[in-house]
Amino acid sequence: MMDASDHPKFAQYRDALNKLLQDEAFLARHGLQEKRESLQALPARIPTSMVQGVTLSTMHGCPPHEIEAICRYMLEEKGLNTFVKLNPTLLGYARVREILDVCGFGYIGLKEESFDHDLKLTQALEMLERLMALAKEKSLGFGVKLTNTLGTINNKGALPGQQRRRDVYVRPCAVPALHQRCSSSLSRL
Incomplete structure (x- = not known):
């Protein structure tokens, strides 16, 4: 997958990750509250160019x-x-x-x-x-x-x-x- 930007699964999985990282209970359960800000920026940083x-x-x-x-x-x-x-x-x-x-x-x-x-x-x-x-x-x-x-x-x-x-x-x-x-x-x- 050279460019995933238009692939529906890519968007679906990025959205799922975004929702998970917005879930305070999830972050608390895994001791990630202090890293909330950097983790919540993660989905947007995942490149659409997957293969080089x-x-x-x-x-x-x-x-x-x-x-x-x-x-x-x-x-x-x-x-x-x-x-x-x-x-x-x-x-x-x-x-x-x-x-x-x-x-x-x-x-x-x-x-x-x-x-x-x-x-x-x-x-x-x-x-x-x-x-x-x-x-x-x-x-x-x-x-x-x-x-x-x-x-x-x-x-x-x-x-x-x-x-x-x-x-x-x-x-x-x-x-x-x-x-x-x-x-x-x-x-x-």
Whole structure:
């Protein structure tokens, strides 16, 4: 909600707060009588501009050009400071598999084809350079949130029934190691 000034719920909630802060019994019950004046001015001080930024969290497999297009839209059309979440798949199957194995997570199953449609490191570096330049041009902030989840194979039968055959997105203990490697790779910008 970038501008709540015309939203009926915003007005309703601000009015409800105003009525509550005018209620002497409420103020007394909470020991707020001495702060009455500053509290009663609070509803008018609540800004109608509620959002100044957004974090884009795309699903695994989202086409790279769509990720960039959405970020561009948020920066250019909405004027929002923008963060984009990037997944550990940008390191590629071989590197992720190696990191998991070295860190003692060899039992975590991965599908190589799950990496095929995700953003690649070279694509990410190029995209981030363009988006950082655009954000600077628009006097906005742009950043990256790294390695939230990793698509894995449910090879331990931990999920019941039909879900046993599904791939699962997990936040494995190995994510910090993947995060560190992604950070290192992206810090070249």
